[in-house]
Amino acid sequence: MNLSYAHLLPADFHPSSRVWIYQSNRMFGMMEALELEKMLDQFVAGWQAHGDQVKGFATLFFGQFIILMADETQTGVSGCSTDSSVRLIKAIEQQFNVNLFDRQLMAFVVKDKVQLLPLAQLNHAIENNFINGDTLYFNNLVQTKQDLENNWIIPVKDSWLKGRIPTLAT
Template identity: 60%
Template sequence: MATIQQQLPADFHPQSRVWIYQSNRPFSEQESKEINEQLHQFTSQWLSHGDQVKGWGTLFFNQVIVILADESQAGVSGCSTDSSVRIIKSIERQYDVNLFDRLLLGFLVEGKVQLLPMVQLLYALEKGKITPETVYLNNTVQTKAELENNWLIPLGESWLKTRLQQAL
C-alpha cells in the first residue's frame, strides 16, 4: 500500500492548506468512488475571486476526506473556503453521515479507521483497547507538510498526550 506522501500530489507546495473531514462511518466501495469523483469535479472547478484554485481532494481509508489548496499561485478566499464546505455538507446529506464531529477521535487499526468518542479515551486506555503507540489521525494538521509528517502519529505524540499522562 502506498504511503500518504506517495498518494498526495507531488507538485503542491509544502505549505498548501489542508482540510480534513472524518466520517462517522466508512463508505462503501461504490460510495468512495462517487465521492472521489465529486471531489475531483469540485477541485477542478474551484475558484477564488474568479481565479482557479490549485486544489486536490481524495478519500483516505474509505472514511476520511482530505482537501488541499496550493495557494502559491492563487489564495483561497473566505468564499472559496465556503464553497469547499458546501461540497462537504452535500456529501453529508447525500450519504447520511456526519463529517463535522470533532469530538470523535480516529485511530488507524489494521489499516482501518476506528472511531472513539473523546469522552471514552481514558476508558479505552485503561482497558487496553488503545495504547500510546496506537496510530492517531491528527486531523488538526493545516498544511501539506504537516499532513505528510504529523497526520498519522502515535497517540502518545499527539496533542492528546496530556490527557494520556492523567490516565497512565
C-alpha cells in the same frame, strides 16, 4: 493495513499548501467512494477564488477521510472559496448520510483497522488498554501539506492526547 499515503499527494504542490481533513463517522462503501471521488474531482476542477482557479486537490483516504488541499502559491483561498468547499462537504453529508463535522470523534489504528472513538470514551479506552502511547492516531488538525505528510498519522504519545494517558503525562 497499509498506511502509506504520502506518495498519493500531488508532488507539484508547495509544502505550505493548506489542508482540510474531514473525517466521516463511518467508512464509505465502494460505490459511494467512487461517486464521492467524482464529486471531489468536479469540485476541484471548478474551485475558484475571486474568479481565479484554485490549484486544488481532493481525495478520499482509507475510505473515511476526505482531504482537501489548496496550493496558495498560485491563488489564495478566500472566504468565498472556503465556503464553497464547506458547501460541498455538507452536500456529501446529506447525500451519503454521514457526519463529517464531528470533532469529538477520534480515529485510531487498532488491530490494523481505523477505529473511531468518541472523546467521552477516551479514558475508558485508556484504562482498558484499547489505546496506549504507541497506538496510531489520526491528527486531523494538520493544516499544511508538509504536516499532512509528516504529522497526520502519529503515535498517541506524540499527540495532544499524551497528557490524557497517566503513564505518558509525566
